Amino acid sequence: MGLAKKVVLITGAASGMGAACARLFAAAGAKVVIVDRNAALSEEIAQATGAGAPLVGDVSGSSFCDGAVATAVARYGRLDILVNAAGIIVRADADHTTDADWQRMLNVNVSGTFYMSRAAARQMKLQGAGSIVNFGSIWGSVAGRGHVAYCASKGAVHQITRAMAIDHARDGIRVNAVCPGEVDTPMLRQGGRDQPMSDAAMVAMADTVVPMGRVAQPEEIARAVLFLASDAASYITGTLLPVDAGYTAV
Numbered sequence: 001m002g003l004a005k006k007v008v009l010i011t012g013a014a015s016g017m018g019a020a021c022a023r024l025f026a027a028a029g030a031k032v033v034i035v036d037r038n039a040a041l042s043e044e045i046a047q048a049t050g051a052g053a054p055l056v057g058d059v060s061g062s063s064f065c066d067g068a069v070a071t072a073v074a075r076y077g078r079l080d081i082l083v084n085a086a087g088i089i090v091r092a093d094a095d096h097t098t099d100a101d102w103q104r105m106l107n108v109n110v111s112g113t114f115y116m117s118r119a120a121a122r123q124m125k126l127q128g129a130g131s132i133v134n135f136g137s138i139w140g141s142v143a144g145r146g147h148v149a150y151c152a153s154k155g156a157v158h159q160i161t162r163a164m165a166i167d168h169a170r171d172g173i174r175v176n177a178v179c180p181g182e183v184d185t186p187m188l189r190q191g192g193r194d195q196p197m198s199d200a201a202m203v204a205m206a207d208t209v210v211p212m213g214r215v216a217q218p219e220e221i222a223r224a225v226l227f228l229a230s231d232a233a234s235y236i237t238g239t240l241l242p243v244d245a246g247y248t249a250v
């Protein structure tokens with residue numbers, strides 16, 4: 001896929017799909033920059049992938065995001081790919097969503113994606129090339145019961161993707177999103193524990209709502225991210241790619 005020596009900054013790289021992306025891009029020969037707020041897990045992934053020191057902080061702050069891109073460029077001279085995997089979920093209907101929940105959701109999922117993408121696009125514009133892959137969701141396109149703030153945040157990520165794609169198409173920057181369905185990550189399992197439900201019961205319940213009858217493994221989403229990020233997708237921008245085993249085809 002031509003990833004050798006490409007410089008890739010991945011947010012949310014300490015866990016779940018971000019970590020799967022870090023492993024896959026590193027295995028493809030890319031230079032990976034790990035960004036996450038979880039210091040201990042970031043260090044583990046950095047060691048496992050041979051990445052340099054992880055950049056630990058909160059993507060909902062624009063100065064942290066500007067600094068993360070500047071550090072990647074200082075380290076490797078350029079930034080070819082940004083993957084925005086950092087995200088959180090609030091499992092509540094409107095009645096049970098507090099002001100703080102609502103704001104936290106928008107700060108991380110929407111502002112975090114926007115601040116990182118803006119910082120990356122400024123650098124990519126100077127280079128005349130670059131690729132951004134955001135993490136949307138099935139619930140950015142169709143609604144999930146009891147997740148109003150999350151659905152709103154992912155709908156916004158979808159529109160950031162499209163709007164930046166058309167704004168920067170002539171700067172040589174492609175902007176796309178993967179829209180996963182149910183994926184077996186700590187985020188999904190935590191949803192079970194909150195109910196409370198065992199990990200196995202939560203995964204089994206998620207299996208039943210997916211047309212293919214099983215949840216995804218994080219690596220299955222990472223492969224779609226790698227495709228969109230790579231030159232194999234050179235004519236693809238502004239796309240929201242469902243990687244959902246048919247969930248949104250119903």
Ligand SMILES: NC(=O)c1ccc[n+]([C@@H]2O[C@H](COP(=O)([O-])OP(=O)(O)OC[C@H]3O[C@@H](n4cnc5c(N)ncnc54)[C@H](O)[C@@H]3O)[C@@H](O)[C@H]2O)c1
Nearest residue numbers: 012014015016017037058059086087135137180183185187
């Ligand atoms: N798991 C699913 O079923 C599913 C489905 C569709 C979309 N998604 C989306 O995929 C992305 C990855 O989710 P996952 O399931 O791998 O989750 P995860 O909880 O396993 O990993 C998310 C990572 O993001 C980091 N993070 C969270 N907030 C941050 C912040 N403010 N600053 C920096 N890092 C932060 C966490 O520390 C964690 O390492 C998220 O955007 C999520 O909304 C997940």
